[in-house]
Amino acid sequence: MMEDLVAQLSSNGVSLEMLTGIIITHQDIDHIGNLSRILEINSRIKVFAHSDDAPYIEGKIPLLKPLPKMIEAFGANFSRNGNRIDHSVADGEQLDVAGRFIVIHTPGHTAGHISLYHPDSKTLIAGDAMVVRGDQLLGPNEAQTPDLPEAYRSLAKLTSYDIQKIICFHGGIFDTDANQWISKLASHVEDD
Template sequence: MNHTTLNFKMLTLERNPFGATVAIHPTLLWDDNGATLVDVGYPGQLKELTTAVEQTGVLLKHIKRIIFTHQDWDHIGNVTDIQNALGNKAEIYTHVNERDYIEGVIPYIKMTPERVQARLQSLPENIREQAAGLFTNIPTAHVYKTFEDKDVLSFHDNVQVIHTPGHTPGHMCLYLQQHRLLIAGDQLRIQDGILVGPAPEHTADMRVALQSLRKLQEYDIDYVICYHGGLYGPQAAVRIAKLIAEYQ
């Protein structure tokens, strides 16, 4: 099946639910087989997301699929509003180890009552009530299909799933072979212009997450889209190798 050249665009959403300007970066993929959105942002970001998508020339209604790199609420929080806008027509995909969390069968790892309380206490007092409302309404969604490590997408050419557990059990990256590009989710971040590993304070199992970094050596990665930090490259593979050595 030939879907022609796969286009991609890193999106930038700048306003989080608490009014702070903290950029996050979903990714839009599209070709003759329609559009796929990788991660969807915080609750309440539908308008901003729609604007970012449509600036690429793709209409929101052209989105056929949503892929979640993992379960965290800054990646999935906007899904109910998007599904409502699309008439519940978008198919949702994620790694098999994330399915039960996203479907609400078991609580999100980082949204246990203890963790929510700790997070609320860390916020300024004037926004705690608003935050508490958001935290108690983290959406769930029906997962259409799950992936496993090294699966290749059936709907876009030469895109491979890389299971990178640790940040969450089913965290995954996507490798776009045509573009030598890694969509890294939270497996990699950019801090002060430097590519670094996952944030320890937000990672469920840092030891496993660092082991997952080594998987990335198998791929010819020139550029990386980090959900937190944006685009890194060229020669990202060189930095990834150094990063792995630093964590030994």
């Protein structure tokens, strides 16, 4: 998995040594699995995450969802030793990265889950707040979301942003009537 990350960076003319920061959307292993190795290679990287997920990321408490098969997939490379959070992000905070990103606290999938909105491109990095399957935008993976009602309340927060493109960790990019789809998903909380 580390090889995939290095290859993706390289294909864009970037190396791990060039990185100055990493924003962690939440504490699941498939989002933090390479962090300790990355920090070994480049200890100057500043790590950003929400404080509610920081103790999981840093290894102070067990992962909320340890997912043994996922840990096995990372093999000997998975460790939380050396993981650190340098900056705890807050809802509404603006990060001076690639122009500007707005942090949106979207709990439910984990307590400290965040999404990132890039106003210049009207793009939302959703982490695991939503997934794409086929040509549909869906809510969070129910089996991996401990507080599903909270996750749908979080989606309602997204309706106040002008979103044209959504990047979901699971499923990729969704760019067809994004705001309408988010509104439809957010209405799920009203149906409960």
